[in-house]
Amino acid sequence: MIKYVYDFSEGSSDMKALLGGKGANLAQMVKEGLAVPPGFTVTTEACLRYLEEGREFVQSLWIDVETALERLERQTGRTFGSGPEPLLVSVRSGAPISMPGMMDTILNLGLNDDTRSALAEMVGDDRFAWDSYRRFIQMFGNVVKGVPSERFESILEEVRRNKGVAFDHQLDAEALASLVKRYLSLYEEVTGETFPSDPWIQLREAVEAVFDSWNTARAKTYRKIHGIDDSMGTAVNVVAMVYGNLGGDSGTGVCFSRNPADGEKKLYGEFLVNAQGEDVVAGIRTPQPIGELAKVMPDIFEELKATADRLEVRFKDMQDVEFTVERGKLYILQTRTGKRSAEAAVRIAVEMEKEGLIDRNEALGRISPEQVERLLHSQIDPNCVPEVISRGLPASPGAAVGRIVFDPDEAVAMAEKGESVVLVRPETTPDDIHGLYAAKGILTSRGGMTSHAAVVARGLGKPCVSGAEDISIDLEGGRLLTEDREFLKGDFITVDGSTGRVIAGEVPLSLPSISDELNTVLDWADEAADLQVWANGDTPEDAKRARSFGAKGIGLCRTEHMFMAEDRFPVMQRMVVAESLEERQEALDDLRAMQVEDFVGIFREMDGLPVIVRLLDPPLHEFLPKIPELDKRILEADSAGEDTSKLRKMKSRAESLREVNPMLGFRGCRLGIVYPEIYGMQIRAIFDAMSSLPDVDLKVEIMMPLVQTKGEMALLREMVESIASEYPQGSLSYLVGTMIELPRAALRAAELAEDAEFFSFGTNDLTQTCLGLSRDDVESKFMKEYVDKGIFPISPFHVLDRDGVGELMAIAFERGRKARPDISIGICGEHGGDPKSVAFCHSLGLNYVSCSPFRVPVARMAAGWAALGLIE
Ligand code: PEP
Ligand code: MG
Numbered sequence: 001m002i003k004y005v006y007d008f009s010e011g012s013s014d015m016k017a018l019l020g021g022k023g024a025n026l027a028q029m030v031k032e033g034l035a036v037p038p039g040f041t042v043t044t045e046a047c048l049r050y051l052e053e054g055r056e057f058v059q060s061l062w063i064d065v066e067t068a069l070e071r072l073e074r075q076t077g078r079t080f081g082s083g084p085e086p087l088l089v090s091v092r093s094g095a096p097i098s099m100p101g102m103m104d105t106i107l108n109l110g111l112n113d114d115t116r117s118a119l120a121e122m123v124g125d126d127r128f129a130w131d132s133y134r135r136f137i138q139m140f141g142n143v144v145k146g147v148p149s150e151r152f153e154s155i156l157e158e159v160r161r162n163k164g165v166a167f168d169h170q171l172d173a174e175a176l177a178s179l180v181k182r183y184l185s186l187y188e189e190v191t192g193e194t195f196p197s198d199p200w201i202q203l204r205e206a207v208e209a210v211f212d213s214w215n216t217a218r219a220k221t222y223r224k225i226h227g228i229d230d231s232m233g234t235a236v237n238v239v240a241m242v243y244g245n246l247g248g249d250s251g252t253g254v255c256f257s258r259n260p261a262d263g264e265k266k267l268y269g270e271f272l273v274n275a276q277g278e279d280v281v282a283g284i285r286t287p288q289p290i291g292e293l294a295k296v297m298p299d300i301f302e303e304l305k306a307t308a309d310r311l312e313v314r315f316k317d318m319q320d321v322e323f324t325v326e327r328g329k330l331y332i333l334q335t336r337t338g339k340r341s342a343e344a345a346v347r348i349a350v351e352m353e354k355e356g357l358i359d360r361n362e363a364l365g366r367i368s369p370e371q372v373e374r375l376l377h378s379q380i381d382p383n384c385v386p387e388v389i390s391r392g393l394p395a396s397p398g399a400a401v402g403r404i405v406f407d408p409d410e411a412v413a414m415a416e417k418g419e420s421v422v423l424v425r426p427e428t429t430p431d432d433i434h435g436l437y438a439a440k441g442i443l444t445s446r447g448g449m450t451s452h453a454a455v456v457a458r459g460l461g462k463p464c465v466s467g468a469e470d471i472s473i474d475l476e477g478g479r480l481l482t483e484d485r486e487f488l489k490g491d492f493i494t495v496d497g498s499t500g501r502v503i504a505g506e507v508p509l510s511l512p513s514i515s516d517e518l519n520t521v522l523d524w525a526d527e528a529a530d531l532q533v534w535a536n537g538d539t540p541e542d543a544k545r546a547r548s549f550g551a552k553g554i555g556l557c558r559t560e561h562m563f564m565a566e567d568r569f570p571v572m573q574r575m576v577v578a579e580s581l582e583e584r585q586e587a588l589d590d591l592r593a594m595q596v597e598d599f600v601g602i603f604r605e606m607d608g609l610p611v612i613v614r615l616l617d618p619p620l621h622e623f624l625p626k627i628p629e630l631d632k633r634i635l636e637a638d639s640a641g642e643d644t645s646k647l648r649k650m651k652s653r654a655e656s657l658r659e660v661n662p663m664l665g666f667r668g669c670r671l672g673i674v675y676p677e678i679y680g681m682q683i684r685a686i687f688d689a690m691s692s693l694p695d696v697d698l699k700v701e702i703m704m705p706l707v708q709t710k711g712e713m714a715l716l717r718e719m720v721e722s723i724a725s726e727y728p729q730g731s732l733s734y735l736v737g738t739m740i741e742l743p744r745a746a747l748r749a750a751e752l753a754e755d756a757e758f759f760s761f762g763t764n765d766l767t768q769t770c771l772g773l774s775r776d777d778v779e780s781k782f783m784k785e786y787v788d789k790g791i792f793p794i795s796p797f798h799v800l801d802r803d804g805v806g807e808l809m810a811i812a813f814e815r816g817r818k819a820r821p822d823i824s825i826g827i828c829g830e831h832g833g834d835p836k837s838v839a840f841c842h843s844l845g846l847n848y849v850s851c852s853p854f855r856v857p858v859a860r861m862a863a864g865w866a867a868l869g870l871i872e
Contacts, residue, residue: 004043005041006019006043035329039089044096046211058204072087087110088109088241094237128245131245140202144208239333242324251324255268256318256321257312261396290304316357317338320336339458369861378400389503393467395464396457397463400494401420401422403421404491406423408423412435421439441494442462526860533860534850535549537556543601545853550857552609556612588677591685608697630650634648679716687727701737702720703736703738706739710752716736717736735757736755747808761846762828770808802840809844810844824847832849835871837849838863
């Protein structure tokens with residue numbers, strides 16, 4: 001017989017798949033002798049069977065639940081459903097992978113009119129019993145029956161108003177009793193049923209609701225965003241209630257064993273005196289920082305600190321702990337691996353390695369390439385003096401600029417139109433997840449560092465300021481108000497989640513540098529990795545940045561970018577328009593001097609590291625104005641009585657260069673073959689630069705673009721060799737190689753390798769030509785539709801298409817290596833900076849990936865992860 005119900009004393013932390021994260025960790029804590037309220041877990045397997053077979057399955061499950069509850073009664077000395085000491089339970093979901101705020105919790109289950117009186121009697125507090133009852137009705141009504149929370153809240157607000165009080169805990173027993181009455185009739189009005197007074201029915205419906213919550217839209221969205229498997233199911237934990245709302249010596253809170261925003265090793269969190277669990281996480285009351293607990297309940301604080309440390313050592317990671325203090329006794333309700341910002345992830349991993357808690361590879365596994373990417377997110381430019389309109393809590397680091405939106409759906413709609421938005425809410429709930437995801441940043445006026453908004457924002461790596469209490473938000477009027485200013489929906493605002501500042505308008509952002517800790521981790525990644533990370537860069541500044549980010553070479557220097565500079569463009573145009581070889585040569589001579597300058601700068605920066613210089617690639621018409629633009633200029637010159645002959649010459653050249661499919665036209669090495677003087681100039685400029693740098697350790701490689709035949713490659717190689725022979729013999733050391741950008745080049749790799757000493761996969765063009773898709777056209781026209789329809793899982797221009805392009809790469813790799821065993825093979829298309837694509841390059845056995853300098857740190861981490869088998 002399959003066992004579907006486990007007491008906490010029967011499980012352990014390695015049973016997460018079956019018991020869920022919460023259940024498994026609770027069981028482990030019981031094993032460790034920590035004060036956990038007793039309870040049991042209904043397994044994820046039960047959930048899956050329920051989702052498949054429906055309520056009938058619960059029938060067969062129920063006998064096990066009943067016996068488990070009987071055991072719980074014996075353990076607590078209380079009875080479920082009757083006095084004198086009624087047993088109340090919480091019913092809490094717990095998936096194998098933590099999904100904070102996604103699933104539902106019901107507290108105080110087991111209350112009805114009779115058990116409420118008994119409870120009042122038992123704790124000697126009538127008010128408390130009414131308060132527990134109204135909370136239960138609200139949670140049960142909302143979670144199990146879908147009665148909107150706002151309906152309960154508005155009644156509560158009305159009662160508070162009538163009583164002239166600001167906070168719930170100021171309501172007396174009588175007020176709460178009347179509230180319960182109104183809640184019960186609201187329940188009846190919305191559901192058409194009376195509130196179930198039988199605790200067994202309550203329990204059963206609650207368990208089913210938790211099972212069902214696995215498939216709510218918000219849970220599905222969360223799983224989609226975080227790539228969590230839909231087929232895991234959730235466990236249900238039934239836990240004897242302990243009460244944090246029994247007066248001044250009770251309370252509840254959430255704490256982290258280290259700071260989840262910056263990683264500092266210090267107990268971090270929040271608590272509320274005289275409150276129940278949901279009050280803290282829901283962000284409804286702004287709680288006190290945990291440090292204050294040391295003043296109010298010093299013994300509890302010390303015990304909590306010691307417990308958090310112990311849990312950290314046990315689970316070898318930063319812990320997020322929920323606790324309740326019931327009349328001076330501490331209970332741990334949950335522990336799990338704490339979500340953290342990317343900054344914190346790095347610091348914690350480095351410090352735990354230093355403390356000997358984890359080893360280097362484990363530490364590396366704690367920081368995903370995506371988190372590294374986030375660390376290179378924007379900060380507020382330190383040179384600007386922003387207008388700070390409010391300060392909240394620095395809930396999730398980084399800065400974001402965007403237009404104010406108050407509604408999550410609207411955030412999505414505006415983001416889809418390409419607008420940057422900041423979602424502004426009093427607080428957020430799990431139903432807002434799509435809006436949080438779409439927004440660039442998040443601002444809430446209520447809630448603490450562990451509020452829903454804060455937790456989710458850190459998980460998503462979005463800047464978030466929470467609990468900015470001096471702003472008020474008028475949701476209906478679409479206004480954000482400070483003491484003296486008003487901002488409307490659509491106005492720009494900046495949030496700085498690193499400092500908690502809320503800033504008026506758009507503020508310039510700057511990129512942060514790499515911290516020492518991140519450098520340490522990236523060095524570990526380099527050590528673990530099999531392939532190197534190089535960078536694409538066209539200028540000495542790029543080279544410098546690439547080096548500072550840890551690039552081990554320049555994998556692609558696109559020389560055409562050098563001609564785009566203001567002072568060079570006209571010279572380039574002269575070259576393009578030239579009608580005779582002499583005329584062209586004259587312009588080329590000027591360009592040569594400029595190119596030498598560029599190469600000298602780059603080679604010097606990259607002293608000791610390889611630099612791959614690619615010769616001119618784009619079609620020549622890209623250097624001329626568009627024909628309508630030329631027509632306009634001719635007309636203007638004409639009417640001003642100026643000489644138009646030059647412009648007309650340019651126009652006729654532009655016309656003669658016009659192509660139907662420029663991507664497949666007169667570009668790449670085809671230019672160098674038809675106009676050898678152009679490539680000749682570039683090759684000489686490279687050699688001139690090399691010759692002028694006797695003190696630099698040069699590793700120069702000359703790369704030909706868009707090659708596909710042996711004839712092209714052989715001819716180009718001869719061209720380089722013949723030019724090299726113009727220089728003193730033995731003075732130049734270089735390699736000649738080719739990009740693999742065309743399917744034919746991939747297939748004929750063996751014969752290309754006879755003349756090419758290295759290959760570099762140009763997967764931008766290789767994707768275009770393999771799939772027959774023009775990137776610039778399809779990305780804006782139909783790619784989204786294709787992705788939405790599931791035809792492509794993601795754009796093949798962002799993540800390498802392994803099945804198609806990848807197969808061509810594998811063929812080229814194998815044939816190239818066979819023909820020339822020492823051939824160096826890398827990638828320089830955009831995919832070189834995408835973690836999944838890097839993992840594929842690792843699996844092929846490439847020597848390096850090359851990507852834009854800013855992606856170098858991400859690619860380094862991805863290379864380390866790939867070698868450790870953490871991404872495939
Ligand atoms: C490529 O095609 O992948 C490549 C790097 O070249 P470019 O993007 O310059 O066409
Ligand atoms: Mg290309």
